[in-house]
Amino acid sequence: MGIKEMDIKLKEFVTGKAMDARAGARDLLRAGTDKKNLLLIKMARALLSGTEELIKENARDLEAARGKGLSKAMTDRLTLNEKRIKEMACGLEEVAALPDPVGEVLHLRQRPNGMQVGRMRVPIGVIGIIYEARPNVTADATALCLKAGNAVVLRGGSEAINSNRAIVSILRQEAKKEGFHEGIINFIDIPEREAVIEMLKLEGLIDLIIPRGGEGLIRAVVENSRIPVLKHYKGVCHVFVDRDADPLMAREICLNAKVQRPGTCNAMETMLVDEEIAQGFLPVVLKAMEEKGVAVKGDKKTMDIYPGAQEASEEDYYKEYLDLILNVRVVAGMDEAMEHIAKYGSSHSDSIVTMNYEKAMRFLREVDSAAVFVNASTRLNDGGQFGLGAEIGISTDKIHARGPMGLEELTCTKFIVLGSGQIRQ
């Protein structure tokens, strides 16, 4: 088969999956909450019953991964075992227990001509999920999309192809048994990268793309997509300790933001400290940081106060370390702190520690980040902590969804009009 012929086949294959998904989406539009919840619970049970099969298929992926020399971390994420399969099943049940966002009617109001106009929350339609070799995402993302009434086109990292195929096969069987169109779940089970490129061209068939993975994957998706993309680039998060902060609270918040789980996107990368209190505050908090294994980088003023700090370069302030490394900068006050955040930050999670009401309100209003905190750790930026239930990711976009994305963010609204014969004058 020539290359061109292969391209056409590939295009047909991917388009076929997306068209199945559209048919599935129409079916889901008609499905009520009870029916969707029952399906999710049946799926959870089926995954548990399929444990043996899933582990067997996963072993094939792990075997192939060993041959390719995958890193330890990647191999770990690729691995399915009894515990992880139980977690997937629990995840499905938890999503079943969440309230259904679909059908809610917002702001139904009577217009002067007597018609009632409101917005009804409805599914988006078909959602494409592009992710790395993490089989659990296959079940987790599918559950959230289905609950919100959307069909999925899944494209997981090729290293997990056998595991994903097995999971999808189980989920689709349950869909069929429960009387759903099988097109509600689709999986692009060919390893070629070109399949993703074709998928990203299917504007009109796929309504939204959610990529989950590293910055490289996400940039490649944005570059090639004609379909709207909801994305998460990176988290360069800040805590600004104001001169009017409670120093004990500030220390607890900064330590938590840095060390509680440094590898996450909402961990603090740079601590900004008001010069008025730097002399008293820095030695105490930085000593505590170092005791927790944090390497401290700082500007000149920080180094003067705390000689243990290494010098931070201009580039360091842009970095998402995801590690026990902290930048520290002494600033003249709130304005300089906000300028620093606007310049070097990634608009993810930023916090001020202060007891000054006016500064707290100004920080909330003027810092342009997905989540802005007063007197709380940036680590709290999370769907569960915010009360959204399970989340499909954190958006650093401003369009459609910003911050943690729960079920509501997987829906849109349409206008509904209840009339009694109204016409346009």
Place this chain on the structure above:
Amino acid sequence: MGIKEMDIKLKEFVTGKAMDARAGARDLLRAGTDKKNLLLIKMARALLSGTEELIKENARDLEAARGKGLSKAMTDRLTLNEKRIKEMACGLEEVAALPDPVGEVLHLRQRPNGMQVGRMRVPIGVIGIIYEARPNVTADATALCLKAGNAVVLRGGSEAINSNRAIVSILRQEAKKEGFHEGIINFIDIPEREAVIEMLKLEGLIDLIIPRGGEGLIRAVVENSRIPVLKHYKGVCHVFVDRDADPLMAREICLNAKVQRPGTCNAMETMLVDEEIAQGFLPVVLKAMEEKGVAVKGDKKTMDIYPGAQEASEEDYYKEYLDLILNVRVVAGMDEAMEHIAKYGSSHSDSIVTMNYEKAMRFLREVDSAAVFVNASTRLNDGGQFGLGAEIGISTDKIHARGPMGLEELTCTKFIVLGSGQIRQ
């Protein structure tokens, strides 16, 4: 200057405008409602005072247009006269009078750990507007964006370049006088098409692109943009006359949807009629349509009942006529009507006429369009009619905004957290 050198200059020029806009956006983040409203009112007055100058600059565009043989309709849209300048000024004043969406806090709720979590409505940042040679859009779109706290990068059709430059110059002067950063309004005043392509690559500097114009313009923007695009493709709108319709109401709604202003996106293109009532309903309504100058195309059943109808082809059902032409199709009932709408429609505005409660509710739920009507004309799909105030367009997208887009759709929300020392456990 070589082509490559020109490309680099062009890129620098466009990037410079977008960077100015970012600085402008930061300034607008701090501007309160009163200050923004005063600016809009001052701008309105300045446009009126500049009438002579604007008409002079517009004359240069019109002169050039005559040379290029622009169509009469395009020349009309390009023309500025005293009346149109007054309308632009009024538009600015109307936007000043609308409520400011920025700063609203939604769903502020206490979490179990005592922190308050909510969402604050904030500006999107920098909005790029790409439009055809209609100088009034320059003022109208700018007003809506500024009121919602966003800076703009404007790119109007090159035929209007002198008019647009004059309008922007007046608006920027007022911005400066009122103490705003001039970067709140930017205009790409070079005619090269490549300037648009460069603009669409500026992800990170421009947050959102809103193209306004024909389908060709919009497709080209979507094809080339790395920035999210809010768009309006086309309106292939339907009215389904159910067997349980009030025939008089159905006739009024169908006539209004077709003839009140056939050139608009929310005018009906296809009327679907339940076979149970077709025999009685069609002759009356189609005669009335013909009296209004409507050419009727129909399926076989329609032609049997109403011999005046020409045969509609399969392709006709996909067409947005924007003219006094109507497709008519006799359907077996509601299911066939909804299938027709799903297949041929553009998910814009669709209406059912019925007195049957169950069918009305099902149509509302299952028809996947930006606006779904019961017993009302599709022509009512409009920001003003829906009570949103002025609109920047109608979105046929599902992401971020769907249907008429008012000020709220030009904002996003961020999460805000009011804490008292909370950390992640």
